Amino acid sequence: MHHPCRLGERKNENMAAIVINGAQWGDEGKGKATDILGGHVDFVCKPNGGNNAGHTVVVNGEKYELKLLPAGILTPNVTPVIGNGVVVNLEALFQEIDGLESRGADCSRLRISSNAHLVGPYHQTIDKVTERFLGKRAIGTTGRGIGPCYADKVNRIGIRVQDLFDESILRQKVEGTLRSKNELLVKLYNRPAFDVDEMVDYFLQYRDRIAPMVCDTSLLLNQALDEGKSVLMEGGQATMLDVDHGTYPFVTSSNPSAGGACVGSGIGPTRISHAVGIIKAYTTRVGAGPFPTELFDESGEYLRETGHEYGVVTKRPRRCGWFDGVVAEYATRINGFTDMFVTKLDVLTGIKEIPVCVAYEVDGKRFDHMPESQSDFHHAKPIYEMLPGWTEDITGARTFDELPENAQNYMKRLEELCGTRVSYIGVGPGRDENVVINDLVAEIKGC
Ligand code: GDP
Ligand code: IMO
Ligand code: MG
Numbered sequence: 001m002h003h004p005c006r007l008g009e010r011k012n013e014n015m016a017a018i019v020i021n022g023a024q025w026g027d028e029g030k031g032k033a034t035d036i037l038g039g040h041v042d043f044v045c046k047p048n049g050g051n052n053a054g055h056t057v058v059v060n061g062e063k064y065e066l067k068l069l070p071a072g073i074l075t076p077n078v079t080p081v082i083g084n085g086v087v088v089n090l091e092a093l094f095q096e097i098d099g100l101e102s103r104g105a106d107c108s109r110l111r112i113s114s115n116a117h118l119v120g121p122y123h124q125t126i127d128k129v130t131e132r133f134l135g136k137r138a139i140g141t142t143g144r145g146i147g148p149c150y151a152d153k154v155n156r157i158g159i160r161v162q163d164l165f166d167e168s169i170l171r172q173k174v175e176g177t178l179r180s181k182n183e184l185l186v187k188l189y190n191r192p193a194f195d196v197d198e199m200v201d202y203f204l205q206y207r208d209r210i211a212p213m214v215c216d217t218s219l220l221l222n223q224a225l226d227e228g229k230s231v232l233m234e235g236g237q238a239t240m241l242d243v244d245h246g247t248y249p250f251v252t253s254s255n256p257s258a259g260g261a262c263v264g265s266g267i268g269p270t271r272i273s274h275a276v277g278i279i280k281a282y283t284t285r286v287g288a289g290p291f292p293t294e295l296f297d298e299s300g301e302y303l304r305e306t307g308h309e310y311g312v313v314t315k316r317p318r319r320c321g322w323f324d325g326v327v328a329e330y331a332t333r334i335n336g337f338t339d340m341f342v343t344k345l346d347v348l349t350g351i352k353e354i355p356v357c358v359a360y361e362v363d364g365k366r367f368d369h370m371p372e373s374q375s376d377f378h379h380a381k382p383i384y385e386m387l388p389g390w391t392e393d394i395t396g397a398r399t400f401d402e403l404p405e406n407a408q409n410y411m412k413r414l415e416e417l418c419g420t421r422v423s424y425i426g427v428g429p430g431r432d433e434n435v436v437i438n439d440l441v442a443e444i445k446g447c
Contacts, residue, residue, distance in 0.1 A: 016041075016230035016273065017221075018444055019261045020341075022238025023277040023331035023418075025285035027311070027318065029343035029426055030278045031055025034071035034234040036424075036431060037276070040441040042229040043221055044072025045081040047264030048254040049236030050119060050149070051092040052142040054312025058429045064100070065312050068093050070234050073100065073107060080107075081217050083233075084115035085254065085264020087149040088161065090206040092119075112210065113217040113266075114162035118203065122181050122194045123148040129189040139250055140287030142313050150243075150253035152177060161214055164207045167200070174199045218266025225271055230444050233261040239277075239331040240285075247377065250289025258335040274440060276423070277337035279328060281345045281414070284318040286311045292380040293321035293357045307347040324357045324382070325417030330370040332419045339440060340418050343426035345407065346433075351389045356413060357382035387413060395428045397435050 018037065022028045035057045038044045051067040057074055058064075064074060068088065072078040082088060097107045123145030130148075131138045141147060152158040157177045163170045175196050182193035221231050237256035240246045245257055254260060258275045262268060282303055285291045295303070300320045303309065309318035331337065348354055360367040360380035371377045390404040397403050403411070403425075415422045423438035 016225060016228065016444060017233065017267050017271045018230070018274040018276065018440070019233040019235065019258050019272055020276045020278060021235040021256060021258055021261065021331075021335050022241075023279040023335070023337070023340070024238055024283050024324070024327055025240045025291070026238040027054070027284055027286070027309075028238065028278040028280050029341070030234060030236075031057045031066060031071045032343065032426065032429065032431070033276065033278050033341045033424070034232060035059070035074060036434065037440060037444075038072040038078055038232050038234070039075050040230075040444065041072075041078065041232045043079045043081055043224055043231040044070045044075070045083045045217070045221060045231060045233050045265045045267075046070040046086055047083040047233050047235060047261040048085045048256050049252065050087040050144060050146050051089050051096075052144045052146045052252060052313060053236035056312055056429070057431075059431060061430075062103075064103075067096055067313060069096055069100070069107070069110070072232065072234070073110065074105060076106070079109045079111060081221065081265075082110070082112040082116060083217055083265040084113040085260065086113070087117045087119050087146055087153075088112065089119040089144065090203070090210065092144075094206065094209060110213050111215055111217055111220060112161060112213045114160065114214050116161050117149055117153045117158045118161060118163075119145045119149045120159070120199060121202065122178065122185075122199070123152070125185065125191060126181065129185070129191060133189070138288060140289075144313070147253040159203070161210070164203060164210065167204070170203060171196070171200050174203070221265060221267055222271075225267070231267065233265050233267065235261050239334055240327060242334070245334045247289045248374065250287065258337075273444065274338045275335050276339045276341055276440065277331055277335060277418070277420070278341045278343060279331070279418070280343050281323060281348055281410075282307070283321045283324050283327070284309050286314070286316050286318050290378045290380070291319055291321060292326075292360060292377070293324045293382045294319050295321050302351075303347065307344055322355045322357055322382070322384070323414060323417075325414075326357060326360055326367070326370055328414070328418045337418070337420045339421055339423040339438065340415070341424040341426070342411065342414060342422055345411070345425050346395050346427045348389065348410070349394055350391055353386045354389050354410060355384040356387055356410075356417070358385050358417065359383040385413070395433060397427055400425075400435055400437055403435060
């Protein structure tokens with residue numbers, strides 16, 4: 001909405017941007033949350049990550065697995081946007097688009113930032129060989145070349161979407177980036193070199209198809225906000241995988257936190273009204289790295305099987321453990337979460353007593369907050385509180401009162417530990433299978 005302005009009057013009062021971030025190690029159900037909230041906004045922007053993400057959305061019983069595309073792509077009337085902070089594998093992008101379009105989805109509204117970086121086949125090769133060379137210290141990456149592509153970006157030798165439209169610049173950049181990579185691949189890793197001409201042709205084959213989608217997405221999104229429209233930023237990965245705030249080096253190479261979403265979309269922090277943390281009622285992790293509440297017994301197996309905890313991208317079984325209140329509080333702090341969407345409460349149904357981690361013990365010392373030192377975090381032993389479980393089927397609950405008393409108490413304790421209000425509780429994978437406590441859709445519309 002445009003107001004006639006006086007000098008000194010605040011101009012960006014419309015704060016209709018909302019950001020969603022994972023609060024644990026990924027796969028919290030961000031796709032589902034975006035699908036629900038995204039149905040009521042005008043734009044859904046993916047600000048970080050690439051096809052390492054895997055978001056499951058269940059619409060009318062049909063399952064969709066989104067990787068590079070924002071979950072908003074499934075919602076009619078929403079403009080899905082791939083922001084500048086994303087790393088784009090063009091081959092994977094068009095495969096995904098073709099897959100969705102063959103199922104009747106319309107991807108023609110998709111917009112892609114001209115500043116987004118491109119993932120090349122050489123990034124994937126480097127990802128795989130460096131992992132192999134790390135041996136026991138391997139990160140357990142998704143092998144999609146995400147880390148090497150972000151490394152090129154920060155090294156200032158990356159190739160961006162806009163380079164596709166200037167062939168001589170593209171060739172210069174491909175030559176520049178392959179010079180050092182080929183040395184490394186051939187001499188250190190004993191792999192064949194990549195050919196410059198072949199790589200230029202590889203990128204150019206997608207130019208005409210991507211051309212109509214490319215634009216200045218920061219301008220697009222900010223103009224939309226100026227006009228009173230709403231934007232949802234759907235962070236990939238999660239806080240504990242953030243390259244700055246996560247369990248480094250067992251992290252991804254972007255900033256999947258609320259601040260990172262601003263950078264990765266070109267939307268300033270003053271335009272955000274809600275930062276929503278997505279968190280499972282227990283914890284999972286794929287890949288290597290510390291995980292204090294991890295279970296190695298039949299309880300872990302129970303959570304994995306009941307919660308169908310297998311990766312969308314790599315199909316790896318997810319490591320499973322109890323809810324970690326220290327991680328939850330940390331994620332609220334790093335992201336400034338205004339709300340929590342707790343998913344998968346239904347998976348805990350039938351467990352007699354549910355342990356919840358409220359603090360850590362490291363070498364006899366109690367930590368109520370995230371230890372500052374990585375070594376301490378690696379040695380952290382969870383201090384558990386035991387909460388009574390419930391046996392009633394909760395998948396039909398839609399209001400808090402409809403949950404059994406013990407499930408209500410479990411959620412109250414989780415809210416205390418998160419340190420911010422719980423607004424949604426997921427009780428099943430379907431779009432409508434949620435308990436709604438605060439209707440954020442109404443709040444966003446009121447902004
Ligand atoms: P994302 O990467 O954060 O989008 O999450 P994933 O899609 O990788 O993993 C979350 C999984 O949990 C998916 O299979 C969802 O369908 C499922 N899911 C989401 N919310 C709920 C819920 O409340 N209950 C149950 N049972 N499943 C859920
Ligand atoms: P969504 O968006 C869970 C993990 C990998 C590995 C580490 C680095 O579905 O929640 P990368 O390939 O990014 O360099 O791998 O990060 N990882 C994820 N784990 N969910 C994800 O995405 C992930 N994306 C990356 O398993 O440990
Ligand atoms: Mg996932």
